[in-house]
Amino acid sequence: MPATASPAALLTALFVVLLLGALLCWLAVRARTAPSAAAPTAERDVLRRRVADLEAGAGRQRELEAVLSPVAATLGRVEEQVRVLERDRVEQYGRLAEQLTAVREGSEALRAETAQLAGALRSPSARGAWGEVQLRRVVEHAGMLERVDFSEQSTGTNRDGRVVRPDLVVHLPGGKQVVVDAKAPLAAFLEASEADGERRRGRRAAHARALRAHVDSLAAKEYWTACELSPEFVVCFVPGEAFLAAACEADPALLEHAMGRRVVLATPTTLLALLRTVALTWQQEAVAGSARELFDVGRELYDRLGTLGGHTAALGRTLHRAVEDYNRLVGTLERRVLVSARRIRDLDVADADLPAPEPLEDAVRPLAAPELLEDAGEGEARLRRA
Structure with missing residues (x-):
């Protein structure tokens, strides 16, 4: 008959069994919870990669915006110019339509007048x-x-x-x-x-x-x-x-x-040129006539200057003789008349002295122009004949 086990052995065996059961339970739980713990880690890694991608994309976006901002400004100005050109085009098309309407009306009026003229010219x-x-x-x-x-x-x-x-x-x-x-x-x-x-x-x-x-x-x-x-x-x-x-x-x-x-x-053009030539010929004829008249007047004036020279020379000689006569008169007055007058004053008959006239010393300016001297003799002869 087997021997009965001691309490200590039983307790040890029981502890081992309990420890094995706890280990088995932990292993079961560990095996069951391991996939659920790995999922957050994987999601975190994915999110980290997405954030990195987004940051890289945002950086590239900022670089692209920095590069494209001048292009955007230029496109804005081009758009404004296109808008202005479109507005001007509409206005010009409107004015062109008005001009075309006026031209069409003028053409119709001209056609009507031409038809009237053609009808009138049939006679x-x-x-x-x-x-x-x-x-x-x-x-x-x-x-x-x-x-x-x-x-x-x-x-x-x-x-x-x-x-x-x-x-x-x-x-x-x-x-x-x-x-x-x-x-x-x-x-x-x-x-x-x-x-x-x-x-x-x-x-x-x-x-x-x-x-x-x-x-x-x-x-x-x-x-x-x-x-x-x-x-x-x-x-x-x-x-x-x-x-x-x-x-x-x-x-x-x-x-x-x-x-x-x-x-x-x-035609009207060629006839106008012909008539303008005739008018120019008349103008040249008038200029030639004026030149001839001017030549005649100049010769007449030159002859009259000679006559004037004769008159001037005669007048100069007359003035010279008048000066000489005046000086002789002054000499006679001083030598003959004033001497007797001063004796009257010396006899206390008169108180004031008689003024003594001065002789003229200025001479008549002679003629120097050859035109006047040339015909002075002829002018004087004409005066004597007159």
Whole structure:
């Protein structure tokens, strides 16, 4: 039969069992709580890394803002300028729209007036009157005066005995004259301005033929034979640059044909240049006349200066003789009269002394100018003859 265990052994065994149980319990608890304790540590590390990342990002943000702040200021100024430009653009577009409206209205008014003028110029008499008015305006703009520098509708007879009546006769220095005619044909040109395409070219060709026929008609009248000292040509006034340009475009030989027929085709520009040349010639003629008159007056003045020299020399000699006569009078007075007068004073008949006149010592200034001395003798002779 086994021996019974002692109490001490039992207590020791019990303590060991309890210690093992406590160890097992701690190990179980440790194993159970270890994952929950590691989680805060991991989260703390994550948060620390995020804070570091945020601080690094904030630093980069500040650096980026420092770099981009001038760009932002420049963009602000650009935005302001763009806003001002946009405002100015709107205003300019508004003014441009107003100008375009005014131009359109002016074009419509011009088109209407052109249509009215074209309708009025369909009449030959109206075209002739309009050409004469245009010619009169050009002549007046050149500074010429009617009945002085030019004459209108003057009548003359050419060498064939035909009576001709030019629209304008321009007077040149020396009695010369230039004849100007203002009746250029315009009917075909007005019809061409209203036509299109091939019909327009046809009407312009008709306009050139009409102008060529008018040149031949003017050449046949020989206006220059009806005017004295007139150059052997006549000026055909075309009242618009477009009229002559259209005719020359359709007929390039028109100008040569006209010059060969002694007819000068002149638009307002060329006629104005011609008339300004005539006005300049008149001015030079007036200057030459004034110079001749000044020369005559100068010669007359020079002759009269000689006569004045003669008068002056005669007057000087007269004054010299008067001084000599006065000095002789003073000498006679002192030697003959005052001696007796002083004896009266010595006899106590008179108390005051008689003043004694002084002789004149100043001499007459002689003439020194050669112009006066040259004709002094002739002037004196004229005085003696007078």
